[in-house]
Amino acid sequence: METEVIKTQGYNLVGDIGGTNARFALLVPGESELTNIKTLSCTEFETVQEAMTSYLSSIQNVEINSSCIASAGTTHLDIFKPANNDWVINKADVSSALHNVEVNWINDFSAQALATSTLSEDDIVVVNQGNAQIDRVRLVIGPGTGLGTCGLIESSNRWIPLPAQGGHTDFAPNSDLEIEILKILKKQFGHVSVERILSGPGIVNLYKAICQINGRDIIFQSPSEVTSAAIKANSDLTAKETLNLFCKIFGSVTGTIALTTGCLGGIYITSDLVRNFLDFFLESDFLESFQDKGRLDYYMTDIPICISKKQNMGLIGSAYKINNL
Structure with missing residues (x-):
């Protein structure tokens, strides 16, 4: 060095x-x-x-x-x-x-949460404008090697993080396909936490499960290979299906945590992984899946969501x- x-x-x-x-x-x-x-x-x-x-x-x-x-x-x-x-x-x-x-x-992720208090408008990409309530808790979430989560609330003179281990909560499938994926991952891991899907290694887990369900050959072995194949002009069908489902499940899980924490102060996504396919993410079903909470749809649409562009x-x-x- x-x-x-x-x-x-x-x-x-x-x-x-x-x-x-x-x-x-x-x-x-x-x-x-x-x-x-x-x-x-x-x-x-x-x-x-x-x-x-x-x-x-x-x-x-x-x-x-x-x-x-x-x-x-x-x-x-x-x-x-x-x-x-x-x-x-x-x-x-x-x-x-x-x-x-x-x-x-x-x-x-407490550190990630505290860092969001320093962000300017130039440091973020808005996913949902919403209507932030400044006296309510924020949620900071991001898939990387695992899935990090943390709350954040402002006191009289500083920001206070509310550390959590949300990445280790149970994966709850919402479709027949997701049920099949859960069965495959359960045989592999026993307990299937959400970060078995919502992480870099999770993208590979998801890709291999979809290949198995559809009887397709496994071509890619790393998160970067799957995401690159999904977003290129002549995209790979299974890779693109994987990344679409990743974004959809990410929206659903983020929405569930938002309901549980009441994070009307807004949601900050801090993830190098997501930034690697940002345009794809912004056009995905993430937001629709996030807001798809039945009788509380109206509640979800009011929650601001943004992605941090800032490094470190x-x-x-x-x-x-x-x-x-």
């Missing part, structure tokens, strides 16, 4: 640990501008502290004052394992690797957290 030289100064370290990548950045205490942003592959390191040490070794003359790390998983525990990552994270070991500075931990939302949220402790 190329070594960068910056002026000797005390910095805060922020991180965002996902199922696939670990992202790190520095910021001057009290400021929000991120510097030295780097993305590392989790599989290249045995532990998070190894990845962190590798990152810091690429930057000379830096003293870390404190840190805030966002991570998937049950970050309220002293030792925890992210659901889609082989790392076991020991908070004491991480602090020790940083010479025992204070390390604050936050759920990765987890790092931005971690910076917000460390500046508002």
Whole structure:
């Protein structure tokens, strides 16, 4: 990794640990501008502290004052394992690797949620205009390696995240086809959570199930292969069917969580995965499926929905957290 030289100064370290990548950045205490942003592959390191040490070794003359790390998983525990990552994270070991500075931990989607409070109109794509009620809870949701969810509500002087594990709730099929898909995935996984479908790996699960149901050959093996085949000019039939169904199920699940949480403050979708097929998504059945809630259709149409275009939302949220402790 190329070594960068910056002026000797005390910095805060922020991180965002996902199922696939670990992202790190520095910021001057009290400021929000991120510097030295780097993305590392989790599989290249045995532990998070190894990845962190590798990152810091690429930057000379830096003293870390404190840190805030966002991570998937049950970050309220002293030792925890992210659901889609082989790392076991020991908070004491991480602090020790940083010479025992204070390390604050936050759920990765709590960080994503906090980051939405910094977005401008230029940072979003509107999916449904709706009519936001500013005193009501927001929902932040996004498929990636898993499916992240978090509530967000404004207090008198700051935003407060309401962390959740919505990606691990049960998948509830809404059609004969979805019932068949559930049967296939149940044989494979036992419990079928919504993130077995609404995630990068979930797209592949969905694609293979549709191939099996229709007696078609499995051609694609990765999420990027399926999505690319679906959105190209001469699209693959099964890939396109997969992505259409993905968007429809995503709408239904998001609508169910919206009803459960009463998120009339609006919904923010933060997902690199969805941004990879944004035009397809905007033309899909997502919104129709979201609003298809029977007697509560009128309630759903009032909920604003937008997609964040901004990169590094987890790092931005971690910076917000460390500046508002």
